[in-house]
Each structure stands twice: as structure tokens, then as C-alpha cells.
Amino acid sequence: MKxxxxxxxxxxxxxxGAWELASRQxxxxxxxxxxxxxxxxxxxxxxxxxxxxxNLLASLARTSAGLALGIVGGVALGxxxxxxxxxxxxxxxxxxxxxxxxxxxxxxxxxxxxxNGEASKLLIVSLAALYPMVLNTFEGLRQVDVRHREVxxxxxxxxxxxxxxxxxxxxxxxxxxxxxQALAFAWVTAVGSELFLASGAGLGNLMMNAEAGARMEIIxxxxxxxxxxxxxxxxxxxxxxxxxxxxxPTR
Amino acid sequence: xNAIAPSFPAHVQTGALSIRNLSKTYPLKGRPVPVLQGxxxxxxxxxxxxxxxxxxxxxxxLLRLIVGLDPDYQGQILLDGQPLNGPGLERGIVFQDHRLxxxxxLQQNIALALKNHDLGTAQKQRLVDExxxxxxLRGYEQAYPHQLSGGMAQRGAIARAxxxxxxxxxLDEPFGALDALTRVRLQQELQRIWVQxxxxxxxxxxxxxEALYLGDRVIVMEANPGRIGEQVxxxxxxxxxxxxxxxxxxxxxxxxxxxxx
Numbered sequence: 001m002k003x004x005x006x007x008x009x010x011x012x013x014x015x016x017g018a019w020e021l022a023s024r025q026x027x028x029x030x031x032x033x034x035x036x037x038x039x040x041x042x043x044x045x046x047x048x049x050x051x052x053x054x055n056l057l058a059s060l061a062r063t064s065a066g067l068a069l070g071i072v073g074g075v076a077l078g079x080x081x082x083x084x085x086x087x088x089x090x091x092x093x094x095x096x097x098x099x100x101x102x103x104x105x106x107x108x109x110x111x112x113x114x115x116n117g118e119a120s121k122l123l124i125v126s127l128a129a130l131y132p133m134v135l136n137t138f139e140g141l142r143q144v145d146v147r148h149r150e151v152x153x154x155x156x157x158x159x160x161x162x163x164x165x166x167x168x169x170x171x172x173x174x175x176x177x178x179x180x181q182a183l184a185f186a187w188v189t190a191v192g193s194e195l196f197l198a199s200g201a202g203l204g205n206l207m208m209n210a211e212a213g214a215r216m217e218i219i220x221x222x223x224x225x226x227x228x229x230x231x232x233x234x235x236x237x238x239x240x241x242x243x244x245x246x247x248x249p250t251r
Numbered sequence: 252x253n254a255i256a257p258s259f260p261a262h263v264q265t266g267a268l269s270i271r272n273l274s275k276t277y278p279l280k281g282r283p284v285p286v287l288q289g290x291x292x293x294x295x296x297x298x299x300x301x302x303x304x305x306x307x308x309x310x311x312x313l314l315r316l317i318v319g320l321d322p323d324y325q326g327q328i329l330l331d332g333q334p335l336n337g338p339g340l341e342r343g344i345v346f347q348d349h350r351l352x353x354x355x356x357l358q359q360n361i362a363l364a365l366k367n368h369d370l371g372t373a374q375k376q377r378l379v380d381e382x383x384x385x386x387x388l389r390g391y392e393q394a395y396p397h398q399l400s401g402g403m404a405q406r407g408a409i410a411r412a413x414x415x416x417x418x419x420x421x422l423d424e425p426f427g428a429l430d431a432l433t434r435v436r437l438q439q440e441l442q443r444i445w446v447q448x449x450x451x452x453x454x455x456x457x458x459x460x461e462a463l464y465l466g467d468r469v470i471v472m473e474a475n476p477g478r479i480g481e482q483v484x485x486x487x488x489x490x491x492x493x494x495x496x497x498x499x500x501x502x503x504x505x506x507x508x509x510x511x512x
Contacts, residue, residue: 147346147350148352150350153320155338157363158367161366169352170352172354247355247395
């Protein structure tokens with residue numbers, strides 16, 4: 001049982017072994033694949049002077065704020081489009097055209113409008129979270145079982161009650177899928193925006209500074225940190241979704 | 252036991268349903284197809300009416316019109332003399348599938364029916380508890396629908412329909428999806444509950460035995476287009492026994508009529 005749970009660690013451990021092996025080949029190898037000992041020293045250094053924590057927290061805060069905005073806005077817009085044919089006809093073409101533009105493609109334009117500070121980054125992260133939220137909320141609401149809608153009618157629920165007590169709970173599985181996607185997008189674009197918009201703190205900024213100073217080991221730490229945090233956040237929201245959707249039969 | 256007696260009590264005053272010249276068409280490939288034609292029906296307060304018919308005769312459509320899910324029809328439906336306009340809490344319905352919301356516990360599902368009632372929280376809670384007990388589901392208050400068997404979920408649906416104290420209870424093949432043993436048990440339960448509550452009931456079914464066992468009156472519906480056929484008045488007090496000779500005779504006759512010509 002215990003051993004089976006550790007199977008997921010096998011591949012990462014092999015990779016680390018290969019990495020260390022590569023770093024010991026020659027000088028070029030040692031530059032491209034920084035030795036584990038150097039990475040360890042840098043980690044102690046970054047933890048000691050608080051740089052890693054400050055930048056990590058900045059990235060996490062940015063992701064959370066953007067995600068929250070994207071979720072609220074996305075559910076609202078998705079619900080509006082699903083419930084009002086008029087709103088759908090008005091908004092859908094623009095929405096579907098805009099979402100084809102890759103997030104990083106917006107950066108030059110947004111930087112021009114809002115500068116390279118916090119507002120630009122927040123907008124980018126929110127937009128990244130918004131798209132999957134709109135799509136999944138829309139789909140979820142569209143697929144509500146007509147038999148459940150009818151029960152709401154028979155019980156004489158008002159429009160708002162119908163939305164709150166029938167439609168949104170019925171769409172919740174789909175909305176939860178949206179949140180998981182939005183989380184992944186938000187995290188990736190938060191770090192991505194930090195790479196392009198240089199002001200402020202964040203893991204992306206830490207990486208850019210490390211690149212400028214040829215500190216390969218810091219970049220590696222950042223990459224590991226980004227991966228690990230993304231993994232943890234997804235895991236936490238899966239747990240949350242499971243809790244919220246406990247009414248579903250387990251398959 | 253089998254003494255002829257009025258099987259509906261005099262104290263039930265409200266819940267009289269009158270259907271006047273009701274017709275309904277569905278568009279099919281652009282052409283209107285009649286589903287119901289010239290339905291005239293008077294149901295007394297507290298009467299249990301079984302509507303018996305083959306599938307496709309429009310009997311479920313009739314219930315959907317009465318409950319207010321479909322406003323598109325010709326003719327009139329009057330409840331205690333008032334024309335109906337959309338769904339209302341004075342009418343409850345149980346569908347063939349229980350239609351409990353999977354994201355709510357049994358208790359929450361039943362309480363939802365009281366959402367728009369002007370009652371205090373404590374009183375609503377008491378009503379919910381009473382009706383859970385009435386359908387024999389005490390102990391399952393916190394269960395989600397997927398944790399209940401088909402028969403239990405259908406009991407929950409009956410409780411949800413009754414908790415409003417509706418004047419008219421509509422049952423759309425309520426036991427059609429259950430296994431034979433559960434069906435028989437729930438028919439008995441329904442009879443017990445109805446004897447206690449005495450609301451007007453209209454039950455749609457294709458089960459002759461069920462129609463006869465429960466109904467004060469059995470109305471046979473004919474198909475294409477759906478219209479009222481024979482009506483059988485059953486002067487037999489509730490609660491009834493299944494093996495009554497009178498019911499058996501009617502069963503043989505209706506069976507011959509509906510199946511063989």
C-alpha cells in the first residue's frame with residue numbers, strides 16, 4: 001500500500017539521477033545541468049534571504065486575485081449567455097473571436113494601455129481564468145436536465161430561486177471543471193506575465209533576474225517551484241470539488 | 252367490508268377539477284397533430300380518479316396541462332371554478348421518475364416544495380418531518396437520492412408532492428419504473444396515505460389492476476387523438492382488498508376491451 005503510493009515519485013527520481021549524471025560529464029554539462037549541490041546551496045540562500053518566499057507569495061497572490069475575478073466574472077457572463085438568447089447573440093461572436101488570441105499575445109497591447117505594473121498582470125490572469133469559466137458555465141447551464149427544470153416550475157420557484165437552487169447546482173460539475181482549467185491557466189499566465197512585464201515581485205521576475213545574472217540554479221529552483229505549486233493547487237481544488245460534489249454517485 | 256358506501260368523504264370541500272372541451276395539438280413536420288380532443292371531465296373534491304390508457308394516448312400530456320407545465324392548449328381547466336394559469340402549489344405532481352434533485356438531501360428536497368410558503372421555519376421543519384414519516388422514510392433525512400433505492404426515492408417524491416397539502420395530486424405513472432413487488436407495496440402505501448389525506452387525486456397508469464385497486468373511478472382513454480372512453484364507477488370503500496370479486500370482474504372486462512377486440 002505504502003509502496004504503491006510512492007510509484008509517482010519513481011520517474012522524478014530517475015530524472016534527477018540523469019540530471020546529476022549529465023552535470024558531471026564536462027564543463028558545458030555542468031553549466032546547462034547545474035549540479036544538485038549547487039541547486040541546494042542556492043535554495044538555502046534564497047530561503048535564507050526570503051527572496052523565494054517573497055516572490056512565490058507575490059505570484060500566488062496574483063494568481064488568486066486573477067482567479068477570483070475570472071471565476072466571478074466568468075460564471076456571471078456564462079450564466080448571462082446561457083439564460084438570455086439575446087445576450088448570447090450579442091456577446092458570443094466577440095467572445096469566441098477574442099478567446100482565440102493567445103494570452104501572451106495580449107501582453108504588448110495591455111502593457112501599452114495599463115503599463116507594465118500590477119494592473120496589467122491582473123487583467124491578463126483574470127482573462128486567462130475567465131475563458132474556461134464562461135465556456136464551462138455556459139455548457140453546464142445549457143445541459144441542465146429539462147426534467148429538473150420542470151420540477152422547479154411545478155414547485156413555483158421564482159426566476160432567481162430557479163437559478164440559485166436548480167440551475168447552478170445542476171451546472172456545478174461543469175463549473176468545477178472550469179475552475180480546475182482556470183486555475184491551471186491562471187497560474188501559468190501569472191508567471192508568464194511576470195516574465196514579460198518586468199516590474200514588481202514574482203517567480204517570473206526572479207527567473208528573469210537570475211537569467212540576467214547567469215544564475216542557472218535559481219532558474220531551476222523557480223521551475224521546480226512553479227511545477228510543485230501548480231500541482232498542489234490542482235490537488236487542493238480537486239479535493240474541494242469532491243467535497244462540493246459529494247452528492248454525485250461515485251463511479 | 253364490501254358494503255356499498257360513498258368512498259369519498261363529505262368533508263372535503265375544495266379540489267374540484269373541471270375540464271371543459273380540452274384539446275391540444277403538437278406540430279409534427281409543420282402540420283398540427285391532435286393529441287387530445289374534446290376532453291370533458293368533472294372530478295369531485297377528494298375523488299381518486301385513475302386514467303387508464305395505452306402509451307401514446309395523451310394521458311401524460313393531460314397531466315402536464317393540468318399541472319401547468321404546458322400553457323398551449325384549447326379549452327378550459329378550472330380548479331374550484333377558477334381557471335388555471337401556470338403551475339401552482341395547490342397542485343402537486345409525482346412523475347414516473349422521482350426527479351428528486353441529486354444535489355439535495357431527501358430533507359432538503361422535500362423542504363424545497365415549501366420554499367414559497369408563508370410558514371415559519373419551525374413549522375416547515377415539522378411538516379417536512381411529518382411527511383418523511385408519512386412515506387416511511389424516517390432515518391433517511393440526510394441521504395442523497397443516489398443513496399436511495401428506486402422505491403424509496405419515489406416515496407420521497409410523493410412526500411415532496413404532498414408536503415404542500417395540495418388540493419389536487421397528480422400521479423404520472425408513479426410506479427411504472429419500479430419492480431413488481433415494490434409497486435404493489437407502494438400502491439398499498441399510497442392508498443393508506445390517500446385515506447389519511449383525502450386530496451383529489453388523478454393517477455395516470457397503464458396498469459389495469461393498479462387503476463382499479465386505487466380509483467373511485469377509472470377512466471379509459473382512447474388514442475389518436477386522445478379522448479375519454481368508457482368510465483367505470485367503483486362503489487367500493489377504501490382501504491380495499493386486492494382480490495375483491497368486483498375488481499376482478501372489471502379487470503377481466505377492461506383487459507378484454509383494451510387488448511383484444
